[in-house]
Amino acid sequence: MASIASLAPVISTSFIVFGQPATVVCSFRKVGQAWFGLKPQRGVHLCKSTHKVTVITSDGPHEFQCPDDKAIHSEAGKNKIFLGGGCLKGNCYGCAGQITNGGEVHQPKAVKLNDEQKDKHWVLTCVAYPRSDVVIDTTKQVPV
Numbered sequence: 001m002a003s004i005a006s007l008a009p010v011i012s013t014s015f016i017v018f019g020q021p022a023t024v025v026c027s028f029r030k031v032g033q034a035w036f037g038l039k040p041q042r043g044v045h046l047c048k049s050t051h052k053v054t055v056i057t058s059d060g061p062h063e064f065q066c067p068d069d070k071a072i073h074s075e076a077g078k079n080k081i082f083l084g085g086g087c088l089k090g091n092c093y094g095c096a097g098q099i100t101n102g103g104e105v106h107q108p109k110a111v112k113l114n115d116e117q118k119d120k121h122w123v124l125t126c127v128a129y130p131r132s133d134v135v136i137d138t139t140k141q142v143p144v
C-alpha cells in the first residue's frame with residue numbers, strides 16, 4: 001500500500017534569482033521537511049536549481065544551463081557540445097576537465113579520480129552535477 005507521502009503532488013515553477021534562471025521543484029512532502037524539520041530522505045533535494053556551465057574545448061568556450069540533477073556531459077551533448085568520453089560511468093579519463101573558476105560539482109561516482117586529483121579540481125563530466133556556476137577546461141589532460 002502506497003503511503004500518503006509518496007502520493008504527494010509535485011509543484012514545479014521557474015523564476016529568476018539574482019539575474020540567473022533557476023528551476024525549483026518542490027512537493028508537499030518536501031515542503032513539510034523544510035518547514036517542520038522532518039528528516040529528509042536519502043537522495044532527495046528540497047529544491048533543484050540550474051547553473052551556468054562553461055566548458056572550454058579545443059573550439060573555445062561554450063556556455064549552457066545545467067540542472068543540478070543532470071550530468072554536465074549529457075547536458076553538453078543536448079547543446080551539441082562534445083566533451084569526449086568512453087565509459088560514461090566515471091571509470092576512465094575520456095571526459096575529464098579541470099574547474100578553473102572555483103565552482104563546485106557533485107561527483108560521487110568519479111571513481112577514477114583519486115583524492116589528490118579531486119583536490120586539484122579535476123572533474124569527470126559524465127558523472128559530475130553542478131552545484132554552482134562552473135567553468136571547466138576540457139583541453140587539459142589529467143596527470144596520472
Ligand code: FES
Nearest residue numbers: 085086088090126
Ligand atoms: S567517459 Fe569515462 S569517466 Fe567519463
